[in-house]
Amino acid sequence: MAEKILIADDDKDARFLWKVVAREQGLEVIEVGNGRDAVDTIESDAEISLVILDVMMPLMNGYKVLQQIRAAERTKTLPVIISTANRTTQSLGEVTVDEFTIFVNKASGIDNMRRGIVRALGRGE
Numbered sequence: 001m002a003e004k005i006l007i008a009d010d011d012k013d014a015r016f017l018w019k020v021v022a023r024e025q026g027l028e029v030i031e032v033g034n035g036r037d038a039v040d041t042i043e044s045d046a047e048i049s050l051v052i053l054d055v056m057m058p059l060m061n062g063y064k065v066l067q068q069i070r071a072a073e074r075t076k077t078l079p080v081i082i083s084t085a086n087r088t089t090q091s092l093g094e095v096t097v098d099e100f101t102i103f104v105n106k107a108s109g110i111d112n113m114r115r116g117i118v119r120a121l122g123r124g125e
Contacts, residue, residue: 002028003121004047008038008065009054009083014106018052018083021113025121035060039068042075050120052104055084066101076100079120083113 003026007018010033019029030048032038036059042048051069055062062082069075077100085107104116 002026003049004028004030004045005050005052005117006030006032006038006041006045006048007052008032008035008041008057008062009052010034010057011054014054014083014085017106017110018113021110021117022052024114025117027117034058035062035065038065042069042078043072046074048078050079050081050117052081052083052117055082070101079122081116081120083116 005022005027007015007022007029009015009018015031019031022029030041032041035057038051038053039060042051053062053065066080066082069078069080080101082101082103083106102116102120104113106113
């Protein structure tokens with residue numbers, strides 16, 4: 001059975017690019033377009049092994065979603081890619097980039113997105 005990832009981004013073109021990269025890696029993809037749906041999906045599906053999380057989304061931004069992910073015992077070590085098109089990391093605010101949370105600038109192209117997924121899932125390069 002393929003690993004399952006959640007792509008949470010309100011930009012359907014960005015979701016499409018992430019989906020292409022994820023499927024190249026043999027991953028099963030779930031897509032949502034807002035933060036509230038991301039939280040609901042994560043809470044209801046224990047098989048998700050990676051979340052790709054856009055920063056600016058409707059209903060609940062990526063920072064709030066990440067806070068909820070890290071606050072829950074089951075998901076506190078779930079790998080999360082914080083994805084933004086902003087060219088600087090200043091927009092990351094209080095996000096701790098650590099072994100479970102990494103930053104990927106989706107504006108840097110599909111190769112950068114691919115490296116982010118490989119790194120987040122610990123697949124090496």
